[in-house]
Structures are given as C-alpha cells and as structure tokens.
Amino acid sequence: MTTAHIPYWRALRFYSKPWRERHGADMVAMMLDASDNGEDPLSGHGRRSLMWSGLRQRFASGPYVWFWIAVTSISLGLHQWASHRNIQIRQQAERFGDRDVDMAAYAMVLGSAILFVLCLTILTVSLLHRPAFPRPVDGFVARSWPGWTLFALGTLSWLGVPMILGSLVVGVRRYRAGGGMEFRLLAIFSAFVLGFQVTVLLPVVNMLFFI
Amino acid sequence: MARVTSRRALTEHEYLILASMLTEPLHGYGIIQQVRALSDGVISLSPGTLYKALDRMLDDGWIQISSEEIVSGRLRRNYRLTATGKAVFAAEAQRRSTMEKAVRRIARRPALGESL
Numbered sequence: 127m128t129t130a131h132i133p134y135w136r137a138l139r140f141y142s143k144p145w146r147e148r149h150g151a152d153m154v155a156m157m158l159d160a161s162d163n164g165e166d167p168l169s170g171h172g173r174r175s176l177m178w179s180g181l182r183q184r185f186a187s188g189p190y191v192w193f194w195i196a197v198t199s200i201s202l203g204l205h206q207w208a209s210h211r212n213i214q215i216r217q218q219a220e221r222f223g224d225r226d227v228d229m230a231a232y233a234m235v236l237g238s239a240i241l242f243v244l245c246l247t248i249l250t251v252s253l254l255h256r257p258a259f260p261r262p263v264d265g266f267v268a269r270s271w272p273g274w275t276l277f278a279l280g281t282l283s284w285l286g287v288p289m290i291l292g293s294l295v296v297g298v299r300r301y302r303a304g305g306g307m308e309f310r311l312l313a314i315f316s317a318f319v320l321g322f323q324v325t326v327l328l329p330v331v332n333m334l335f336f337i
Numbered sequence: 338m339a340r341v342t343s344r345r346a347l348t349e350h351e352y353l354i355l356a357s358m359l360t361e362p363l364h365g366y367g368i369i370q371q372v373r374a375l376s377d378g379v380i381s382l383s384p385g386t387l388y389k390a391l392d393r394m395l396d397d398g399w400i401q402i403s404s405e406e407i408v409s410g411r412l413r414r415n416y417r418l419t420a421t422g423k424a425v426f427a428a429e430a431q432r433r434s435t436m437e438k439a440v441r442r443i444a445r446r447p448a449l450g451e452s453l
Contacts, residue, residue, distance in 0.1 A: 149388050149391075149392065151411075151412040152365055152388075152412050154411070154412075155364075155365065155366075155413065155414075156369070158411055159365070163366075171383065175383035175384065176384060183389070
C-alpha cells in the first residue's frame, strides 16, 4: 500500500474487516482508476455512499447484532421497571386519596417505551439484512407455516409475548439462512406485534390487574 | 456451489451491471464506465452501490472472478458472467421487452375521449 492508497482505505473504514479483506483492495483500485480519469470518487456523494453502504453491511454483522440484542433487552427491562414503579406510585396515591398524576413516572414509562421501540426497530432492521459473511446456506428450503402459526397464536392470545418472540426468531433465522420473503414478512409483523404488546397492551393489563 | 435461482426482479443497476459484462470480463472501474455508456451518462454507479451488487451477484452465482493480477501496485480483478448470469439477464431482457411492447400498444390506442 502506498501513501496514495491511504485516503481510499480510510474511506472504507465503515465496512467490517471481513468485507475489507474481500473487496477492499479491489474497491481502492477502482477508486484510483476513477481518480486517474479525472473523477473524484471521494466527493461528498461518494463518501456518503461508502459510509451508508458500509454501515448497513456492518450493522448486519454478528457483533453489532449482539450489541443491539443487549441494548434492546436493557431497554425492555427499563420499561418494565418504569411501568411497575408507575403502578406502585398510583397505588400509594390511591391509598392516600391523592388524585394528582406523577408526571415524572409517566414520562419515564413513555420514554422507556419509545427507547424500546427504537431499539427493537434497529435490531429488526439489522437482523433482516442478510450478512455477507457467513454466506446463506445453498438451496435453502423451509416451511414457513410453523412460524406463522406461532405468530397467529401469539397475536390472538393478545399477550402471547413468548410466542411472538418465537415467531420473530423463526422469521429472522430462516430469512438469514436463505429463506424467502415470507420469512422476512413474518419477522417484520412479529416485531411490530411484539412492540405493541410490550409497550401498549402489557402496561394496560398490569394496571387493570394491580389497581 | 452458489445458489442459482433468480430470487427477485433485477434492479436497474443490477440489470445494467450484467449488461456491461455481456461482451467481455471487466474490472470495477470498467463496469462503471460501461454502465455510464449504456445509460447515456444517466447512471453513474458509486463504489458502495457497485460492490454491494457485485457481492450479491457473486453470491448468487451470476458472475465470477475471471482473473486477478497486480498492475502498477493495484489489484486488477476482472468479473465475468456465468451461464446462470447470462440466463438471468436474458430472462430479464425478455421481461422488459414484453412490458415495453405492451406499453407501446397501449400508447398507440386513441384516448377514450377521442375514440368516442
């Protein structure tokens, strides 16, 4: 690598290491060729394209998926804690005949719900990008009806969070293994229903149950 | 062995990338130039878009690396169409041609108001 190559390699920093090892030298050569022909491959548009393309590829890689799984789990825990704290505050207020609303507790519930939905969305989008490495299995064939059955049961039972979580995992795993569009749809619908159940239905049911 | 099924309709970029390699193997910048020529300068592929498409096509078995050499300290990797890639391209060209004919047929018909 010469000093002329350095800015081009630097522009590829958003890609994961396996990607750079596979395509990096070729991409740098292509950009050097373009530069020799009077073009500017590192213009604003070119840099943005490389950044987004690299980030999309990187977010689909293993470590980032695990990072978002951890963050989503933490945000879910935070939301559950905030919901229960809100219920306890309301119970105490009822006991002492206080009708005032604790805005801080409500803000915490709402904020943690938004955070959870955001994290779940990023996680789902990341999971639904087929990873460049490792490659999906060749000639992958799988039936989607078990996943859809789980999804239907989880949705119809209103609070079937474990079942919806199961259909989400089935959809994501099968799609990333090379399955068709039906698995992608299954994962998207499952994530949507899961977010709705956890942030809307579960707090309402908890409140009805405790108060 | 790569997957050889056409899993989806080709995007405009993928169609032009395949078309650019019809006559001879090309390296990255050669593909960009050829795509630009084929689209009358309308489409200029960015490196991110090109290599994402090439990676998918390699994965699907539509193209393969025909040669690799170092020229002036740069990797010169040439890509060429496989038999599967040619078949996918031919099917897509046929689909586009059929659609184009249908649209032309409709466009030649007099408008409803004029025919009455």
